[in-house]
Amino acid sequence: MNIVLRQISKSFHGRPVLENLDLKVAPGEFHVLLGPSGGGKTTMVSVIAGLTKPDSGSVLINDRDVSLLPPGKRKIGLVFQDCAIFPHLDVFDNIAYGLRVRKQGEANIRQKLKYYLEKTGLEKEKHKFPHQLSGGQKQRTALLRTLVTEPEVLLLDEPMSSLDILTREQISAELVNIQRKTGLTTIYVTHNQAEAFSLGDRISVLHNGKIEQIETPEELFYHPKTEFxxxxxxxxxxxxxxxxxxxxxxxxxxxxxxxxxxxxxxxxxxxxxxxxxxxxxxxxxxxxxxxxxxxxxxxxxxxxxxxxxxxxxxxxxxxxxxxxxxxxxxxxxxxxxxxxxxxxxxxxxxxxxxxxxxxxxxxxxxxxxxxxxxxxxxxx
Ligand SMILES: Nc1ncnc2c1ncn2[C@@H]1O[C@H](COP(=O)(O)OP(=O)(O)O)[C@@H](O)[C@H]1O
Ligand SMILES: [Mg+2]
Missing domain, CATH: 2.40.50.100 (RNA polymerase II/Efflux pump adaptor protein, barrel-sandwich hybrid domain)
Structure with a gap:
C-alpha cells in the first residue's frame, strides 16, 4: 500500500502549518517524518488519518483517493505518544478491543493475541492493568492494539518520546521486526534525529510546512541540501x-x-x-x-x-x-x-x-x- 499526499495545505487561524506539501511513501516502506516541535508533523499525520481536514489537497492510499472518507474507513492504524490505553481493561482486553468491536470470534482473537503477545514479551503481563505496567509495556500494548486490527498502513506519532533510551531501542527493534515481516507501510514521526537514522528506510525533513528533503538516512546525513x-x-x-x-x-x-x-x-x-x-x-x-x-x-x-x-x-x-x-x-x-x-x-x-x-x-x-x-x- 503506498501513501501519497498531493499539495496538502492547512492553516490554523490564518497561520499556515502545511503548505502545498507533497509526499510519496512506497509500499512496505518505513518512512520517518523528522522535524522540530511545532513544525506540523502531528497535523500531517492527522490529515492522513482523516482526523484533520486539510484546506486543500488530497490523500491517496494504495492509489485510491481517501480524502472524503471518515477516519474509520481509511484502514489506518494510529499510535500516539500518550498512548491512551483503556485504564479499566487489562492488557489482553485492551489489545482485543478493536477485534471485539469488529465482532471477531473469541477463538480467533485468542489465537491472534497469542502470536503477538509472545513476540513482544507481553505474555506474562496480559492480565495486568495499565497502572501496573511500565511505560514500555503500555506502549507495546498500544502498538499491539493497533497491529492486531491489521491496518493497511501504520502511522506512529512520536510513540517513544516518553520512554527511556533502552526501552526505546528494544521497542524500536521489535517494531522494525514486525514492520519487515508484515510489510506494513509505516510513517513514523519523531523530532529525534538519532531515532530517525536508526529506523527509517527514508527520512523526510519537515520545515516551515514543507518537506525540505527526502532521502535515505545515509544520503541525508552526508548530503544535506540546506543549512536547516x-x-x-x-x-x-x-x-x-x-x-x-x-x-x-x-x-x-x-x-x-x-x-x-x-x-x-x-x-x-x-x-x-x-x-x-x-x-x-x-x-x-x-x-x-x-x-x-x-x-x-x-x-x-x-x-x-x-x-x-x-x-x-x-x-x-x-x-x-x-x-x-x-x-x-x-x-x-x-x-x-x-x-x-x-x-x-x-x-x-x-x-x-x-x-x-x-x-x-x-x-x-x-x-x-x-x-x-x-x-x-x-x-x-
Ligand atoms: N487544532 C489546532 N488549532 C490551532 N492550532 C493548531 C492546532 N493543531 C496544531 N496547531 C498549531 O500548528 C502548529 C503545528 O503543530 P503540530 O502539527 O502539532 O506540530 P508538531 O507535531 O510537529 O509538533 C503549531 O504551531 C500548533 O500550535
Ligand atoms: Mg506532534
Whole structure:
C-alpha cells in the first residue's frame, strides 16, 4: 500500500502549518517524518488519518483517493505518544478491543493475541492493568492494539518520546521486526534525529510546512541540501565560502564567516555547482575533523588550520570539542582515546577535502560520488 499526499495545505487561524506539501511513501516502506516541535508533523499525520481536514489537497492510499472518507474507513492504524490505553481493561482486553468491536470470534482473537503477545514479551503481563505496567509495556500494548486490527498502513506519532533510551531501542527493534515481516507501510514521526537514522528506510525533513528533503538516512546525513537540514541532523559547522578557484578534482574556497578576523582558504572536493567568484555555504561534519599537535607533520593533501581549543564537553565515549579559529568556532567530535590535548592548547584542525559538502538547495554530488544508485526508494 503506498501513501501519497498531493499539495496538502492547512492553516490554523490564518497561520499556515502545511503548505502545498507533497509526499510519496512506497509500499512496505518505513518512512520517518523528522522535524522540530511545532513544525506540523502531528497535523500531517492527522490529515492522513482523516482526523484533520486539510484546506486543500488530497490523500491517496494504495492509489485510491481517501480524502472524503471518515477516519474509520481509511484502514489506518494510529499510535500516539500518550498512548491512551483503556485504564479499566487489562492488557489482553485492551489489545482485543478493536477485534471485539469488529465482532471477531473469541477463538480467533485468542489465537491472534497469542502470536503477538509472545513476540513482544507481553505474555506474562496480559492480565495486568495499565497502572501496573511500565511505560514500555503500555506502549507495546498500544502498538499491539493497533497491529492486531491489521491496518493497511501504520502511522506512529512520536510513540517513544516518553520512554527511556533502552526501552526505546528494544521497542524500536521489535517494531522494525514486525514492520519487515508484515510489510506494513509505516510513517513514523519523531523530532529525534538519532531515532530517525536508526529506523527509517527514508527520512523526510519537515520545515516551515514543507518537506525540505527526502532521502535515505545515509544520503541525508552526508548530503544535506540546506543549512536547516544540516543543522537538524547535527552538522553544526556551517562555513560561508566564496569559490576562489576550481580544478578538475578540487576547488579552493575562501572562508568568510562573520566574526572571522581574517579569511582563510580550504581545499574542497570539486562539485559542479561551484562557479568561480560565487558564494556558497558548506557544511563540515564534526566527526570528520581531527586534531593534531602543533609540531606534528600533516599530509599536504589535507586541510590544516591553526586553532585553539576553547571548550570540551563529555559525551560518553566521545568529546565534543570547540576550537576557535580566528574568531570562528568549529565543532569536532573526537573519540576519547584519541584526545590528548588540554583546553586552551593550540592545535592543528585537520580534515580532508571531502569532509565538506555544499548546501546548494539541490541534490549535489561530486562527479565521483554520482555513481548509479541501487536503492529504488531514492527515486520513488
Ligand atoms: N487544532 C489546532 N488549532 C490551532 N492550532 C493548531 C492546532 N493543531 C496544531 N496547531 C498549531 O500548528 C502548529 C503545528 O503543530 P503540530 O502539527 O502539532 O506540530 P508538531 O507535531 O510537529 O509538533 C503549531 O504551531 C500548533 O500550535
Ligand atoms: Mg506532534
Amino acid at each position: 537540514v544540516a543543522r537538524f541532523v547535527g552538522i553544526n559547522n556551517i562555513l560561508k565560502a566564496k569559490v576562489a578557484a576550481t580544478s578538475r578534482r578540487e576547488a579552493v574556497m575562501e572562508i568568510t564567516n562573520e566574526g572571522l578576523s581574517q579569511s582563510f582558504k580550504l581545499k574542497v572536493k570539486n562539485y559542479p555547482v561551484f562557479k568561480k567568484g560565487e558564494a556558497i555555504n558548506l557544511c563540515l561534519h564534526p566527526e570528520k575533523i581531527n586534531l593534531s599537535k602543533k609540531n606534528a607533520a600533516i599530509d599536504g593533501g589535507l586541510n590544516r588550520i591553526c586553532g585553539k581549543i576553547i571548550k570540551r564537553t563529555n559525551h560518553g565515549n566521545t568529546f565534543k570539542v570547540t576550537v576557535d579559529i580566528r574568531g570562528l568556532a568549529l565543532h569536532a567530535v573526537i573519540p576519547k582515546f584519541l584526545f590528548n590535548f588540554q583546553v586552551y592548547e593550540e592545535v592543528w584542525v585537520v580534515f580532508a577535502p571531502d569532509a565538506l559538502h555544499p548546501l546548494c538547495g539541490r541534490r549535489c554530488r561530486a562527479p565521483e560520488f554520482s555513481r548509479k544508485c541501487h536503492n529504488d526508494l531514492l527515486t520513488y
